[in-house]
Amino acid sequence: MSPPPALRRAELLATAGEVFARQGYNATTVRQIADAAGMLAGSLYYHFDSKESMIDEILSGFLHQLWAGYDTVLAAGLGPRETIEALVVESFREIDRHQSAVAIYQKEARHLSAQPRFGYLTDSRTKFERAWLDTLRRGAAAGVFRTDLDLKLTYRFIRDTVWVAASWYRPDGHHSPDTIARQYLSMVLDGIATPAKE
Amino acid sequence: MSPPPALRRAELLATAGEVFARQGYNATTVRQIADAAGMLAGSLYYHFDSKESMIDEILSGFLHQLWAGYDTVLAAGLGPRETIEALVVESFREIDRHQSAVAIYQKEARHLSAQPRFGYLTDSRTKFERAWLDTLRRGAAAGVFRTDLDLKLTYRFIRDTVWVAASWYRPDGHHSPDTIARQYLSMVLDGIATPAKE
Amino acid sequence: MSPPPALRRAELLATAGEVFARQGYNATTVRQIADAAGMLAGSLYYHFDSKESMIDEILSGFLHQLWAGYDTVLAAGLGPRETIEALVVESFREIDRHQSAVAIYQKEARHLSAQPRFGYLTDSRTKFERAWLDTLRRGAAAGVFRTDLDLKLTYRFIRDTVWVAASWYRPDGHHSPDTIARQYLSMVLDGIATPAKE
Amino acid sequence: MSPPPALRRAELLATAGEVFARQGYNATTVRQIADAAGMLAGSLYYHFDSKESMIDEILSGFLHQLWAGYDTVLAAGLGPRETIEALVVESFREIDRHQSAVAIYQKEARHLSAQPRFGYLTDSRTKFERAWLDTLRRGAAAGVFRTDLDLKLTYRFIRDTVWVAASWYRPDGHHSPDTIARQYLSMVLDGIATPAKE
DNA sequence: CATGAATGAGACTTCATTCAT
DNA sequence: TATGAATGAAGTCTCATTCAT
Numbered sequence: 001m002s003p004p005p006a007l008r009r010a011e012l013l014a015t016a017g018e019v020f021a022r023q024g025y026n027a028t029t030v031r032q033i034a035d036a037a038g039m040l041a042g043s044l045y046y047h048f049d050s051k052e053s054m055i056d057e058i059l060s061g062f063l064h065q066l067w068a069g070y071d072t073v074l075a076a077g078l079g080p081r082e083t084i085e086a087l088v089v090e091s092f093r094e095i096d097r098h099q100s101a102v103a104i105y106q107k108e109a110r111h112l113s114a115q116p117r118f119g120y121l122t123d124s125r126t127k128f129e130r131a132w133l134d135t136l137r138r139g140a141a142a143g144v145f146r147t148d149l150d151l152k153l154t155y156r157f158i159r160d161t162v163w164v165a166a167s168w169y170r171p172d173g174h175h176s177p178d179t180i181a182r183q184y185l186s187m188v189l190d191g192i193a194t195p196a197k198e
Numbered sequence: 199m200s201p202p203p204a205l206r207r208a209e210l211l212a213t214a215g216e217v218f219a220r221q222g223y224n225a226t227t228v229r230q231i232a233d234a235a236g237m238l239a240g241s242l243y244y245h246f247d248s249k250e251s252m253i254d255e256i257l258s259g260f261l262h263q264l265w266a267g268y269d270t271v272l273a274a275g276l277g278p279r280e281t282i283e284a285l286v287v288e289s290f291r292e293i294d295r296h297q298s299a300v301a302i303y304q305k306e307a308r309h310l311s312a313q314p315r316f317g318y319l320t321d322s323r324t325k326f327e328r329a330w331l332d333t334l335r336r337g338a339a340a341g342v343f344r345t346d347l348d349l350k351l352t353y354r355f356i357r358d359t360v361w362v363a364a365s366w367y368r369p370d371g372h373h374s375p376d377t378i379a380r381q382y383l384s385m386v387l388d389g390i391a392t393p394a395k396e
Numbered sequence: 397m398s399p400p401p402a403l404r405r406a407e408l409l410a411t412a413g414e415v416f417a418r419q420g421y422n423a424t425t426v427r428q429i430a431d432a433a434g435m436l437a438g439s440l441y442y443h444f445d446s447k448e449s450m451i452d453e454i455l456s457g458f459l460h461q462l463w464a465g466y467d468t469v470l471a472a473g474l475g476p477r478e479t480i481e482a483l484v485v486e487s488f489r490e491i492d493r494h495q496s497a498v499a500i501y502q503k504e505a506r507h508l509s510a511q512p513r514f515g516y517l518t519d520s521r522t523k524f525e526r527a528w529l530d531t532l533r534r535g536a537a538a539g540v541f542r543t544d545l546d547l548k549l550t551y552r553f554i555r556d557t558v559w560v561a562a563s564w565y566r567p568d569g570h571h572s573p574d575t576i577a578r579q580y581l582s583m584v585l586d587g588i589a590t591p592a593k594e
Numbered sequence: 595m596s597p598p599p600a601l602r603r604a605e606l607l608a609t610a611g612e613v614f615a616r617q618g619y620n621a622t623t624v625r626q627i628a629d630a631a632g633m634l635a636g637s638l639y640y641h642f643d644s645k646e647s648m649i650d651e652i653l654s655g656f657l658h659q660l661w662a663g664y665d666t667v668l669a670a671g672l673g674p675r676e677t678i679e680a681l682v683v684e685s686f687r688e689i690d691r692h693q694s695a696v697a698i699y700q701k702e703a704r705h706l707s708a709q710p711r712f713g714y715l716t717d718s719r720t721k722f723e724r725a726w727l728d729t730l731r732r733g734a735a736a737g738v739f740r741t742d743l744d745l746k747l748t749y750r751f752i753r754d755t756v757w758v759a760a761s762w763y764r765p766d767g768h769h770s771p772d773t774i775a776r777q778y779l780s781m782v783l784d785g786i787a788t789p790a791k792e
Numbered sequence: 793c794a795t796g797a798a799t800g801a802g803a804c805t806t807c808a809t810t811c812a813t
Numbered sequence: 814t815a816t817g818a819a820t821g822a823a824g825t826c827t828c829a830t831t832c833a834t
Contacts, residue, residue: 794834795833795834796832796833796834797831797832797833798830798831798832799829799830799831799832800828800829800830801827801828801829801830802826802827802828803825803826803827803828804824804825804826804827805823805824805825805826806822806823806824806825807821807822807823807824808820808821808822808823809819809820809821809822810818810819810820811817811818811819811820812816812817812818813815813816813817
């Protein structure tokens with residue numbers, strides 16, 4: 001009994017994603033993906049239009065789920081510190097779930113976003129920056145975050161810090177995504193939060 | 199008057215480095231480099247053996263200078279906190295000086311290091327980890343850094359935090375590398391340092 | 397109905413062999429082979445790894461069959477004169493069967509054998525020399541061959557004499573390989589001069 | 595004191611000839627010749643128009659001297675057997691004197707003669723065949739050569755036999771060209787077998 | 793659904809050649 | 814005379830893609 005088409009597709013995308021993440025999109029040949037999937041290169045074209053459509057589906061699928069999570073957090077009406085905490089936790093969960101997609105995003109998003117087809121990458125980036133920056137700004141205004149720091153720099157600091165973790169994160173490690181998120185938050189927050197009054 | 203050969207080589211490497219950093223090594227064609235250098239693709243081979251030897255020279259040149267700086271810091275006999283500070287400052291200076299080399303390193307080091315020719319990347323990575331980890335360990339033992347954090351995680355946190363900056367850092371910005379280093383240190387240290395007693 | 401893969405491969409090798417024999421290996425472009433085979437240059441790489449692997453397969457295939465024939469002769473326990481006769485006849489049969497491979501061997505073996513991949517060419521050459529020289533030596537000892545000749549020279553004489561024939565031999569001529577072999581043997585063994593009367 | 599231009603030219607041609615003979619014309623790069631001559635590739639073009647003109651000069655120079663020798667022999671009015679003997683001796687002398695030119699001729703003449711510039715190769719070949727064939731024919735008619743052999747085959751036999759020697763002949767061997775010529779003549783004329791007793 | 797064979801564009805690289813110095 | 818740098822054509826090879834079976 002062969003698996004339903006949608007599942008087969010997802011399997012193939014997962015396989016492709018792993019290879020892309022490991023070798024880089026450009027350095028990956030369609031044949032390598034096919035090998036990993038146990039078929040011939042030409043056969044992939046029954047399932048996908050092109051190599052590009054594979055990475056497209058991988059990235060857009062990831063971003064879709066990411067924004068589902070983020071939007072839920074952002075709509076929850078939390079305070080700035082709690083929002084940041086929730087976003088970081090959510091981020092590590094997504095990293096855990098879409099590990100290769102995140103790695104691909106890190107490496108390839110910049111040059112892909114030059115193509116119209118991948119315009120949504122730029123959109124997402126913009127929306128992403130706004131969400132984080134606004135929260136940081138709210139926090140600074142509310143006095144829960146330090147005010148002596150350049151906000152943009154802070155944003156980049158926290159963004160990179162969190163997402164680059166995808167490049168080394170391995171799900172079989174000792175730490176669950178939530179544990180890592182907690183440790184990261186502890187490092188990050190005790191830096192950017194206003195020092196405790198004496 | 200034509201420039202001395204060593205200078206011409208350096209110019210060409212700088213050009214190649216910019217294109218590599220912008221587009222990725224694999225996605226960059228030799229012709230694009232030649233275009234940027236104002237010559238024909240074949241002409242590059244008068245100066246370099248191969249596309250690979252260009253990235254090789256870029257990366258090894260960068261690592262060479264990086265280690266000159268790091269070794270000076272490490273040999274200075276500073277305390278752990280001062281060592282971390284000096285390393286971070288030194289890192290941002292290198293990012294400033296070798297911006298594209300750093301960006302290339304971030305993107306390509308992993309898959310390049312599989313080839314024997316680039317074995318020095320692995321060596322450098324190992325040495326790098328030891329230098330930072332030892333310093334963090336010393337600091338933890340001396341009580342100047344928190345002891346409730348996973349050391350390896352802390353190492354990755356600070357490593358990524360600093361070096362990913364190369365991906366957005368633009369030298370013509372308002373901030374000098376030292377200024378950015380200070381802000382980063384402030385964020386990082388007030389997180390990993392033991393909290394001030396009350 | 398397309399031919400079985402093994403046959404297709406053999407066809408392509410035959411085509412490549414003809415072009416190599418006519419123009420020399422280095423002077424032959426992959427495109428010329430592809431043209432002769434009725435396909436595009438790149439398509440050849442579906443069947444073969446490289447141009448080099450083509451000449452490799454041609455030469456090793458030829459030597460394989462040659463040695464099958466030679467070994468049979470050498471194992472037959474014939475007298476020295478009969479062995480030489482049988483080797484010459486066998487040689488002309490191989491020339492007939494592998495005309496272009498022989499021509500390629502003549503022209504390219506020397507410089508190819510410098511590469512490790514073609515080490516078997518040197519091995520074959522050594523084995524070949526031993527087989528012939530031993531037979532000549534046996535014949536001289538037995539008194540069926542002249543003893544006033546330098547043996548090494550005689551070996552080269554007979555070797556070249558036989559194998560260079562591949563450069564002009566055309567199978568559609570009036571002479572079958574066996575006929576030519578007989579004439580060659582007659583010249584080699586008895587000379588072209590009429591025997592001096594006493 | 596630099597050598598006179600004509601001598602320098604000859605030196606360079608000798609150098610080029612050695613490299614051509616060793617590696618084949620096509621496989622030889624102008625740079626290799628220049629390296630062997632202790633100069634840069636571009637500098638050769640002060641002395642020669644092109645790579646092709648080098649091989650041209652090498653081959654035509656050799657053929658010029660060869661024909662000077664052959665013509666003297668042919669004009670001497672010798673009997674057929676003596677003519678053959680003199681031609682063989684003369685051939686080995688030329689092989690000795692123009693070793694690399696002969697080797698180049700063997701390997702490259704066929705495909706070079708397709709170009710108009712090298713038409714003289716074909717002319718020489720024709721003239722060569724006529725000279726030998728006529729002599730053999732005269733000898734057969736005069737009863738000094740066997741008449742039971744195909745004449746064309748005999749011609750090829752003797753031609754190849756002599757000239758292929760250039761491929762292994764090394765001047766520092768134990769044998770002078772005349773010694774080798776004598777042995778070859780002995781084999782060609784009388785065969786390698788001991789004459790059958792009557 | 794998958795295969796096997798082929799396409800065609802384009803990549804990296806080589807190399808004979810030119811030319812100002 | 815020779816050098817150093819560049820040209821431009823051509824060569825080998827790779828690879829995403831197509832398509833009849």
